[in-house]
Amino acid sequence: MSFNNLDTLYRQVIMDHYKNPRNRGTLEGEDHLSIDMNNPTCGDRIHLQLQVEDGKVTDAKFEGEGCSISMSSASMMTQAIKGKSVDEALTLSNLFSDMIQGKEIDTNGLDIGDIQALEGVSKFPARVKCATLAWKAMEQGVGEDSKE
Amino acid sequence: MDVKEIRKDFPILNQEINGHPLVYLDSAATSQKPQPVIEKINEYYSMHNSNVHRGVHTLGNRATEGYEGAREKVRKFIHAKSTKEIIFTRGTTTSINTIAYSYARTNLTEGDEIVLTPMEHHSNIIPWQQAAKAVGAELKYLPLQSDGTIRLEDVENTVSERTKIVAMGHVSNVLGTINPIKETAEIAHRNGAIMVVDGAQSTPHKKVDVQDLDCDFFTFSGHKMCGPSGVGVLYGKKELLEEMEPVEFGGEMIDFVGLYDSTWKELPWKFEGGTPIIAGAIGLGAAIDYLEDIGLENINKHEQELAAYALDQFDKIEGAEVYGPKERAGLVTFNLDGVHPHDVATVLDQDGIAVRAGHHCAQPLMKWLNVTATARASFYLYNTKEDIDILVAGLQKTKEFFGDVF
Numbered sequence: 436m437s438f439n440n441l442d443t444l445y446r447q448v449i450m451d452h453y454k455n456p457r458n459r460g461t462l463e464g465e466d467h468l469s470i471d472m473n474n475p476t477c478g479d480r481i482h483l484q485l486q487v488e489d490g491k492v493t494d495a496k497f498e499g500e501g502c503s504i505s506m507s508s509a510s511m512m513t514q515a516i517k518g519k520s521v522d523e524a525l526t527l528s529n530l531f532s533d534m535i536q537g538k539e540i541d542t543n544g545l546d547i548g549d550i551q552a553l554e555g556v557s558k559f560p561a562r563v564k565c566a567t568l569a570w571k572a573m574e575q576g577v578g579e580d581s582k583e
Numbered sequence: 584m585d586v587k588e589i590r591k592d593f594p595i596l597n598q599e600i601n602g603h604p605l606v607y608l609d610s611a612a613t614s615q616k617p618q619p620v621i622e623k624i625n626e627y628y629s630m631h632n633s634n635v636h637r638g639v640h641t642l643g644n645r646a647t648e649g650y651e652g653a654r655e656k657v658r659k660f661i662h663a664k665s666t667k668e669i670i671f672t673r674g675t676t677t678s679i680n681t682i683a684y685s686y687a688r689t690n691l692t693e694g695d696e697i698v699l700t701p702m703e704h705h706s707n708i709i710p711w712q713q714a715a716k717a718v719g720a721e722l723k724y725l726p727l728q729s730d731g732t733i734r735l736e737d738v739e740n741t742v743s744e745r746t747k748i749v750a751m752g753h754v755s756n757v758l759g760t761i762n763p764i765k766e767t768a769e770i771a772h773r774n775g776a777i778m779v780v781d782g783a784q785s786t787p788h789k790k791v792d793v794q795d796l797d798c799d800f801f802t803f804s805g806h807k808m809c810g811p812s813g814v815g816v817l818y819g820k821k822e823l824l825e826e827m828e829p830v831e832f833g834g835e836m837i838d839f840v841g842l843y844d845s846t847w848k849e850l851p852w853k854f855e856g857g858t859p860i861i862a863g864a865i866g867l868g869a870a871i872d873y874l875e876d877i878g879l880e881n882i883n884k885h886e887q888e889l890a891a892y893a894l895d896q897f898d899k900i901e902g903a904e905v906y907g908p909k910e911r912a913g914l915v916t917f918n919l920d921g922v923h924p925h926d927v928a929t930v931l932d933q934d935g936i937a938v939r940a941g942h943h944c945a946q947p948l949m950k951w952l953n954v955t956a957t958a959r960a961s962f963y964l965y966n967t968k969e970d971i972d973i974l975v976a977g978l979q980k981t982k983e984f985f986g987d988v989f
Contacts, residue, residue, distance in 0.1 A: 440601070440933050441984060445926075450985075477925060478942040478949065478956045500955045502923035559929060 443555035444562070445503065452507035452549065457514045460496045462486060467494070468579070472572040474564055479505045483513075483572040492516045492524055492577075497569065504562050508553055509569035515548035521577045528570045535566050584881040590965050592617040592873075603935030606970045611756050611784060611914050611961030612939050613806045616870075620809055623869035627862050635861055636835060636852070650861050653868030654851070657816055660871045661801065662792040667821050667850035671864050674815035675783040676706040678802035679750075681817055681854065682779055683710035685827040686800075687748060693719035695747045698776070700725045700733055700762070701951050702755045705944040707781040711750060720747070727951060730908040731758035738770050746776040753785035757943045757959065759890065759911030761785075768797045777823070783807055787963070788886055788912060790879040793818055805863060810870035814863030817854070824850050831856035874964075882964045886913030889962045889971065896975045902982065906952055914961035916943070919978060922985045924958035930981040936974055 462484040473480035479501030486494035495513035516524040537557035556566045633642035672678045749771040768778035777799040787808030806812035836856040838846040847853035902920035928940035939959045
């Protein structure tokens, strides 16, 4: 029995993030950004909190419910953007979006953390929205912040 | 009933998905289409296409005959008294919304109640929420038993003289529960309420007799019963429909149009504004012919056997939880312990097995089940026990795969 195709989607590192999510929980205090987003077609949901100070994401936490792809992606996303500037976080989001659409990406030396592991999602169009949920929440959060 | 022969009528089933023969277990979402239905629609567009009800020319007559002929087929199929009671719509959602807009907003006032069950599809919840908000009416929900059934004594206790509408699915698209429509309609009528039935999940699979059920409105979709998408039916008792105002105004539905006022055609056309769903209705007529040729009783019996077999097989899968009552329609909604249903569906798809994963347009029911999502395998006349064996093997493989990666 071959699991080849599935292995490209469900890499070990993804399963590790799913089973042991990083930055799962809530931030203390009240001066952080808080974003709720869901995927109405499947019911996945994320509650994301971002601490942004002087244009830099100093902390990020999430809670939510969803499949292995959406939850591991949230875990990887929070890990990848922590310590990055808002601009870098948005650049990462664009890179991620390109990557899961199957495009070649050039990281230009930016540390993308574990997110490369989700590359295989590009072969599963039905799962792209699972992978992008957390990133969309992040974009909305920092987008609203910069409007203020 | 020779399922092997029936399968030959469905060209789509004869293909490989990801290197495996397609095992289509998502008919509760939409059914596949047999060749006679595809050919009928093809023939209509190739030979007879024209607009209806204005046929001075020959094609116009043919199109009108085809369209109105389909209406008569629907009437006979659900045993309505008259074709005046058969309105073609876009589908069950449009049918229920028409009742909610036209009937509910005129006949309900503040303090009136609409009684529903928590197992309804969103399309049998939201139209009532909106109507209730518009007129100040209230929604009441019947309690569900732990196996996902309702009790008639709870219907008796919930329906009161304040109740104006009881709206209920004939068969639950998630639990497979078969609801006691006839008995509920009797209780509704005794309290002066009308009975609205969402028949989307029953009409494709069992003989429906609207006069025997004595429901006031009955709704269903063509695409779940071997017909094309984009066509559905609103059945209503003539005396109710006659009192109701149309929801859509425009061409086709008028009697006389003046600059400041207009009058409507008689039933059923006053509810069919605009060029109707001609090819869709004709396709639905062909689907009815196809299903009646095989026999709804035979189809129902076959699906009952598949459901019973599936429940037995699921019993043997460690960590599989099945939702809903033992006595059920031909579907199994389930979860595998520790694996999200989307992941289940993705792994199964790699073996060519199509199941549905998600909330199945029943978020309140998901909440009641205390899950965010489930997977669902649903059966129709073309499914076999072998399909279920392949599904079960796929689920074992899913467990193995996720067991390995953890």
